[in-house]
Amino acid sequence: MTKKIEVDWGLCESNGVCMGVMPEAFRLEDDDTLTILQEEVTPENEDQVLDAVRQCPRQAISISE
Numbered sequence: 001m002t003k004k005i006e007v008d009w010g011l012c013e014s015n016g017v018c019m020g021v022m023p024e025a026f027r028l029e030d031d032d033t034l035t036i037l038q039e040e041v042t043p044e045n046e047d048q049v050l051d052a053v054r055q056c057p058r059q060a061i062s063i064s065e
Contacts, residue, residue, distance in 0.1 A: 001065050003041035005049060007034065011060035018052040018061055025049065 005025065014034045018026040025038040025045065041049050041063055053061045 003046075003063050003065050005036055005039045005041060006062045006064045007036060008060045008062070011058045013058050013060075015057050017055050017057060021052040021055055022048045026052065 012034055014028055014032045016026075016028040016034075018034070019028050022045070025036065025048075027035045027037055029035055038045070049063060053063065
């Protein structure tokens with residue numbers, strides 16, 4: 001089963017902490033909205049994704065299966 005990055009858009013404040021942890025997966029746009037560039041969680045990026053989940057100040061990021 002494929003794991004994916006999920007963002008609770010109601011909680012997300014587009015602080016950009018996730019982008020600092022994993023810029024290849026998250027981008028903060030010029031209008032301060034967050035874009036997920038790479039939503040699939042792979043064995044190669046799982047540690048970074050988990051770090052982004054832990055560091056999100058609003059706990060808006062999660063992993064779904």
